[in-house]
Amino acid sequence: MKQTNNKGMTLIELLVVVVILGILATIAVIGFGTIIEQSKDRAFVANAYTFKEAAEKYYLSSGSFTTEINSDPFTYELLVGSGFLELFKDPYTNNMMPLNGFDSQVSIVRENGNLTYYICYIGETRKLCENDGTGIQFENISTDKIKSNSN
Template identity: 30%
Template sequence: MKKRNEKGFTLVELIVVMAVLAIISAIAVPRFIGVQDKAKEDADYATGAMIAKAAELYFAKEEDAVSPVLASELVTANYINGIEFKSETFKDYTADQVQVTFEGTGNVTVVASDGTDTDYLYPRSSGS
């Protein structure tokens, strides 16, 4: 009897490995995308907090400032460099659609609105 040279993998073994990798990918990829989406949304809420802090500074320094103020006014006055949202919730909003209401230090509200929808950036809404 001849001894077979059994180096390598059989076709069945390769198909099983590919099936296992496909199952792992089917589970891991959606989770990874979900983590990315959550990170983008958290970054947008952090942008809202930054806008709130810039507004507090704006109202402290500008004597003729009147609440509410648009974020675009904070950009024009060089209190923030600009605003760019990343998440699906906020990506269509511009600085002209972000309104900051100031009612004293520590009591700032940042709202993004396009006339139809209104989304709270700061403080973060209870639904988030």
């Protein structure tokens, strides 16, 4: 009966398994990082939605939609100070957003008889604004509109 020597084969198999596990772990870490970043982006946009809703509630409590609205924008500081909004947590830094130092605002403008909302939401490291710092029309808000905050 012929016997074969399989000792070397076991070591090679072990090395192949370790290499495959390393590759899978690398792919998982990269994928997990992307998922976390996308979640932070969605949380940032959700904060912008909440900010807009608070501005709308503030406006409804102080006036009606029949008047012209080209006045001062509703600021983060105003909405938090008046109790329509709680302090936000920046999803990128996990810090609470202070009342001052960030020029986040919602503008409600009457255009062609309709109300249009513009938002400029600024966090510590990211923002949802046009490049010149003006608000983005609310219907166009999405995660791909998030820009780096160069403040």
